[in-house]
Amino acid sequence: MKILVVGGGGREHAIIRALKKSPDCTEIWCAPGNGGISYDAKCKAIAATDVQAMVAFAKEEAFDYVVVAQDDPLALGMVDALAAVGIPAFGPNAAAARIEASKVFSKNLMKRYGIPTADYETFDDPAKVMDYIRGRNKYPVVIKADGLALGKGVLICQNEQEAEDGVKEIMLDKKFGASGNHVVVEEFLTGPEVSVLSFCDGKTVKPMVSSMDHKRALDHDEGLNTGGMGTVAPNPYYTDAVAAECMEKIFLPTVAAMEKEGCPFKGCLYFGLMLTPDGPKVIEYNCRFGDPETQVVLPLLESDLLTIMQATTNGTLAETEVKFSTGAAACVILASGGYPLSYEKGKIITGLTNGQTDADDVTVYHAGTAIRDGALVTAGGRVLGVTATAAALPAALDKAYKAAESIQFDKLHKRTDIGQRALAAMK
Numbered sequence: 001m002k003i004l005v006v007g008g009g010g011r012e013h014a015i016i017r018a019l020k021k022s023p024d025c026t027e028i029w030c031a032p033g034n035g036g037i038s039y040d041a042k043c044k045a046i047a048a049t050d051v052q053a054m055v056a057f058a059k060e061e062a063f064d065y066v067v068v069a070q071d072d073p074l075a076l077g078m079v080d081a082l083a084a085v086g087i088p089a090f091g092p093n094a095a096a097a098r099i100e101a102s103k104v105f106s107k108n109l110m111k112r113y114g115i116p117t118a119d120y121e122t123f124d125d126p127a128k129v130m131d132y133i134r135g136r137n138k139y140p141v142v143i144k145a146d147g148l149a150l151g152k153g154v155l156i157c158q159n160e161q162e163a164e165d166g167v168k169e170i171m172l173d174k175k176f177g178a179s180g181n182h183v184v185v186e187e188f189l190t191g192p193e194v195s196v197l198s199f200c201d202g203k204t205v206k207p208m209v210s211s212m213d214h215k216r217a218l219d220h221d222e223g224l225n226t227g228g229m230g231t232v233a234p235n236p237y238y239t240d241a242v243a244a245e246c247m248e249k250i251f252l253p254t255v256a257a258m259e260k261e262g263c264p265f266k267g268c269l270y271f272g273l274m275l276t277p278d279g280p281k282v283i284e285y286n287c288r289f290g291d292p293e294t295q296v297v298l299p300l301l302e303s304d305l306l307t308i309m310q311a312t313t314n315g316t317l318a319e320t321e322v323k324f325s326t327g328a329a330a331c332v333i334l335a336s337g338g339y340p341l342s343y344e345k346g347k348i349i350t351g352l353t354n355g356q357t358d359a360d361d362v363t364v365y366h367a368g369t370a371i372r373d374g375a376l377v378t379a380g381g382r383v384l385g386v387t388a389t390a391a392a393l394p395a396a397l398d399k400a401y402k403a404a405e406s407i408q409f410d411k412l413h414k415r416t417d418i419g420q421r422a423l424a425a426m427k
């Protein structure tokens with residue numbers, strides 16, 4: 001099969017590496033891809049959001065299967081557009097992608113079907129939001145822009161003044177664009193966070209191994225929120241008992257709800273969960289693989305990814321094996337100094353040969369790299385994800401950090417405490 005993966009970050013690199021293990025995968029492309037991905041796949045410079053150009057390219061090259069990995073093309077209906085020209089694709093259609101693309105949609109879905117989540121109200125009038133927040137008078141309060149905001153449309157406000165500033169930023173200054181026309185105001189929850197990615201075919205849901213993201217830029221969970229500075233899998237807080245509870249109260253009801261609403265979910269449904277004192281609750285849904293969760297989850301997948309993906313498209317997931325190893329994985333992100341704010345690009349990366357180190361059980365996933373005059377250079381905020389696998393988490397972390405030390409570029413920033421909270425929880 002000739003396969004196209006749409007996107008160009010570390011997640012897409014991890015998907016490509018996993019797909020290439022399949023005996024059925026004979027040729028693989030990535031659009032737009034990046035410098036490091038080009039060692040593993042042919043890259044084509046088409047923006048992931050350019051649905052028309054992507055579909056035209058997919059037709060021209062006669063791809064047998066397309067994996068749409070990024071949220072915005074999914075929300076824009078790339079899977080629908082590919083289906084219209086007879087090309088099967090992995091991922092939800094636009095109607096089902098609303099589970100991530102509209103917080104108002106997903107919150108209302110959870111309320112209607114009794115799926116545990118933070119209490120909330122939705123608003124489209126800035127004056128009414130502040131009336132509600134003042135009347136409620138409980139801080140911190142969480143304010144979320146409705147639409148896709150690159151993970152940045154969530155504000156945790158400690159007092160009335162911060163809430164007022166936040167509402168102004170989102171609804172009046174439109175800091176996150178049109179996604180600020182509607183906001184969700186919700187209760188602040190506490191507890192460990194768990195990411196659970198799952199395969200869905202519209203009816204059946206099969207969860208993958210759990211993982212833990214590290215969203216803040218600096219050690220000890222300080223600094224700004226980022227796309228994710230590192231991950232470990234499995235997540236030690238996610239015990240078998242918690243998993244069973246999540247399956248019964250969250251996963252199965254969500255998939256059934258989407259089917260009932262006339263938009264069955266096919267693809268990877270990501271459950272962002274918080275294990276609160278009142279039980280697991282949904283913080284957010286994503287309609288795609290997580291980044292950098294994918295970089296620790298897929299290296300532990302023992303079954304054939306291409307077969308599973310096709311089963312989600314064809315509705316045969318119930319009969320398809322989804323098996324993970326019992327080992328552990330850790331991913332350390334090497335970022336450009338200054339990320340997630342401003343940072344420089346074009347720094348020469350040393351310590352890699354054809355994009356990889358020579359360490360055993362280590363894979364370097366490229367998020368923001370380019371090849372310039374034959375040299376590998378930085379080209380984004382998150383540059384590389386160094387993943388290691390081992391029988392248990394301590395060894396995986398050790399191998400990932402050792403390999404990360406052999407890679408260098410000017411102003412490299414990484415967290416030094418990825419996995420420490422997980423290790424403490426295991427004691």
Ligand code: AMP
Nearest residue numbers: 118142151154186187188189272283284
């Ligand atoms: P999101 O973009 O929805 O993943 O939110 C980003 C981060 O904000 C989450 O990973 C949580 O750490 C935090 N967060 C979001 N909603 C809540 C909430 N209701 N209570 C506490 N923290 C939250």
Ligand code: GLY
Nearest residue numbers: 227228290291292
């Ligand atoms: N790592 C969080 C996300 O992919 O949304």
